[in-house]
Amino acid sequence: MVLxxxxxxxxxxxxxxxxxxxxxxxxFESCPVALRKGKKVPFxxxxxxxxxxxxxxxxxxxxxxxxxxxxxxxDSQRQAKMDEFLEWQHLNLRAFCxxxxxxxxxxxxxxxxxxxxxxLNKSEDDxxxxxxxxxxxxxxxxxxxxxxAKISFSDILAACEIEQLRIASYxxxxxxxxxxxxxxxxxxxxxxxxxxxxxxxxxxxxxxxKDVQAKL
Amino acid sequence: MVLxxxxxxxxxxxxxxxxxxxxxxxxFESCPVALRKGKKVPFxxxxxxxxxxxxxxxxxxxxxxxxxxxxxxxDSQRQAKMDEFLEWQHLNLRAFCxxxxxxxxxxxxxxxxxxxxxxLNKSEDDxxxxxxxxxxxxxxxxxxxxxxAKISFSDILAACEIEQLRIASYxxxxxxxxxxxxxxxxxxxxxxxxxxxxxxxxxxxxxxxKDVQAKL
Numbered sequence: 001m002v003l004x005x006x007x008x009x010x011x012x013x014x015x016x017x018x019x020x021x022x023x024x025x026x027x028f029e030s031c032p033v034a035l036r037k038g039k040k041v042p043f044x045x046x047x048x049x050x051x052x053x054x055x056x057x058x059x060x061x062x063x064x065x066x067x068x069x070x071x072x073x074x075d076s077q078r079q080a081k082m083d084e085f086l087e088w089q090h091l092n093l094r095a096f097c098x099x100x101x102x103x104x105x106x107x108x109x110x111x112x113x114x115x116x117x118x119x120l121n122k123s124e125d126d127x128x129x130x131x132x133x134x135x136x137x138x139x140x141x142x143x144x145x146x147x148x149a150k151i152s153f154s155d156i157l158a159a160c161e162i163e164q165l166r167i168a169s170y171x172x173x174x175x176x177x178x179x180x181x182x183x184x185x186x187x188x189x190x191x192x193x194x195x196x197x198x199x200x201x202x203x204x205x206x207x208x209x210k211d212v213q214a215k216l
Numbered sequence: 217m218v219l220x221x222x223x224x225x226x227x228x229x230x231x232x233x234x235x236x237x238x239x240x241x242x243x244f245e246s247c248p249v250a251l252r253k254g255k256k257v258p259f260x261x262x263x264x265x266x267x268x269x270x271x272x273x274x275x276x277x278x279x280x281x282x283x284x285x286x287x288x289x290x291d292s293q294r295q296a297k298m299d300e301f302l303e304w305q306h307l308n309l310r311a312f313c314x315x316x317x318x319x320x321x322x323x324x325x326x327x328x329x330x331x332x333x334x335x336l337n338k339s340e341d342d343x344x345x346x347x348x349x350x351x352x353x354x355x356x357x358x359x360x361x362x363x364x365a366k367i368s369f370s371d372i373l374a375a376c377e378i379e380q381l382r383i384a385s386y387x388x389x390x391x392x393x394x395x396x397x398x399x400x401x402x403x404x405x406x407x408x409x410x411x412x413x414x415x416x417x418x419x420x421x422x423x424x425x426k427d428v429q430a431k432l
Contacts, residue, residue, distance in 0.1 A: 049293055056299035063292045076279045077265050083272035090306030 003028040004045040008035035012098070013054035014042040015197040016160040020058060020153055022193040026065045055086050058153045070150035081146050085138055085154050089161070092130045097161050100127040105168040105208075127165070134158065135178050143185050151189045159186040163198055166205045169212070219244040220261040224251035228314070229270035230258040231413040232376040236274060236369055238409040242281045271302050274369045286366035297362050301354055301370050305377070308346045313377050316343040321384040321424075343381070350374070351394050359401050367405045375402040376413070383420045385428070 005021060005028045007014035014035075021028050033039045043052040046064065051057055062072040073079050100123045103115045115123075138158075141147030145154045162172045162183065173180035187194045195202075221237060221244045223230035230251075237244050249255045259268040262280065267273055278288040289295050319331045319339045331339075354374075357363030361370045378388045378399065389396035403410045411418075 049296075051296050051300055053300045053303040055303045056296055059299055060292065060296035063295075076276065079279075080265075080267050080272055080276035083275055084267055084269045087269040087271045087306070090303070091311065095307065095311070 001047050004031050005029065005042065006031045006033045006039075006044065007042040008033055009197055009200050010035050011041050012094075012160040012164050013157065015163075015201075016153070016157040017042050017054050017057060018197050019156050019160070019190050019193045020061070020071070022196075023190060024061070024065065024067045024071065026061060026067070054157065058157075062153075070148070071153050073152070078146075078148075082152060082154055085145055086157070088137075089134075089154075089158065093134055093158060093161050096123070096126040096130040097165055099123055100170070101164050101168050104170075124170075127170075131162070131172055131176070131179065135176060139178050139182050144182070151186060155182075155186045156190060159183050159190075159194075160197070163201055167201060167208065169208050217263050220247050221245065221258065222247045222249045222255075222260065223258040224249055225413055225416050226251050227257050228310075228376045228380050229373065231379075231417075232369070232373040233258050233270050233273060234413050235372050235376070235406050235409045236277070236287070238412075239406060240277070240281065240283045240287065242277060242283070270373065274373075278369075286364070287369050289368070294362075294364075298368060298370055301361055302373070304353075305350075305370075305374065309350055309374060309377055312339070312342040312346040313381055315339055316386070317380050317384045320386075340386075343386075347378070347388055347392070347395065351392060355394050355398050360398070367402060371398075371402045372406060375399050375406075375410075379414055379417055383417060383424065385424050 003026065005017065007018055007030075009015055009018065009032075033041050035041055040052060042054055042057065043050065044057055044060075046060075051060060059072060061067060073082060103119055103123045108114050138145045143149065144151050145158065159182075162179075165172050173183065219242065221233065223234055223246075225231055225234065225248075249257050251257055256268060258270055258273065259266065260273055260276075262276075267276060275288060277283060289298060316339045319335055324330050354361045359365065360367050361374065375398075378395075381388050389399060
């Protein structure tokens with residue numbers, strides 16, 4: 001039975017796994033789930049085997065399906081450095097970018113209430129610091145994360161997280177040439193699936209820009 | 217050259233890796249680092265190879281050294297379920313237990329300022345919810361995480377995180393018989409190293425109890 005993939009393209013890790021599945025040509029059945037209904041996405045059903053958590057899923061897929069080594073290297077030390085990023089990002093890139101997106105865009109949209117300037121400033125500081133640390137620690141040595149010559153699952157995961165900021169009218173590429181260059185490398189390697197997975201994000205970014213222009 | 221292990225036993229993941237290294241009999245040189253000096257712990261130097269992030273380190277050690285399978289199973293699906301827990305815990309057990317510890321104990325100790333009742337209540341709710349979800353999702357099927365018959369690295373990591381709450385005068389075992397039973401299984405399997413690694417924690421718990429009694 002074909003792998004079932006449950007996802008919502010509004011969710012950053014859902015987009016990352018969607019792009020990964022497409023690029024690695026792993027056959028799967030698309031099972032869209034509305035995130036707003038409170039279901040935790042992404043998850044998979046591989047026959048009777050159920051699994052959540054995007055990083056656990058990506059690692060499992062590289063063992064269960066024929067996937068090129070660069071996506072998640074088998075070499076022990078290179079794999080360990082990839083794991084170091086994947087474990088680091090939870091309480092850094094993921095935590096602070098998501099929090100900024102929620103405080104600045106999602107919560108006002110749901111509740112109609114704006115954050116206080118203190119909340120927004122604190123969240124923006126944390127987000128900016130984590131983006132700068134990401135560039136400094138993980139992007140400084142080459143075209144992809146950890147200076148790798150080829151793209152890995154980590155690159156897709158990080159790029160999808162960072163793209164989410166644009167919905168909240170924050171452009172992560174601005175004044176960050178290394179990050180801009182890297183995210184374009186990721187996009188180019190992942191297209192047409194990168195743009196396909198980000199269609200909803202890009203629509204929301206366009207709408208936010210029009211709202212700002214309408215107010216001018 | 218022997219593995220160098222940099223750690224501070226005040227740090228939950230530092231204790232987990234210390235216990236893991238002792239139990240798996242991986243030879244290592246102890247390199248204590250004071251967490252309060254701002255160094256991020258734990259990390260290792262294995263000859264010229266440097267690695268941070270406790271989970272990345274544990275995974276690397278199970279490949280680089282002869283370690284019994286139960287610590288991190290090679291079976292693909294069992295490993296995936298272990299990864300599911302290890303990825304889940306960052307933004308759940310780790311995030312909310314650490315935040316509670318920081319708000320209730322660490323920050324008042326450093327700054328002399330108490331949290332507001334709202335901050336403390338919110339943090340306690342999040343922490344209690346995550347403990348209850350941990351029991352419901354991961355402990356319900358057997359003696360160890362995911363219903364495993366034998367202990368894994370996940371069990372040590374989770375137990376060390378949860379023990380930290382006791383410094384902040386919160387007893388996670390109270391009214392949680394499943395959690396109490398599990399944490400005693402972990403402690404029994406890990407002793408004498410579990411108690412050795414928690415000596416500082418237990419001293420701080422005793423001191424907090426005396427402070428409370430002195431106020432009565």
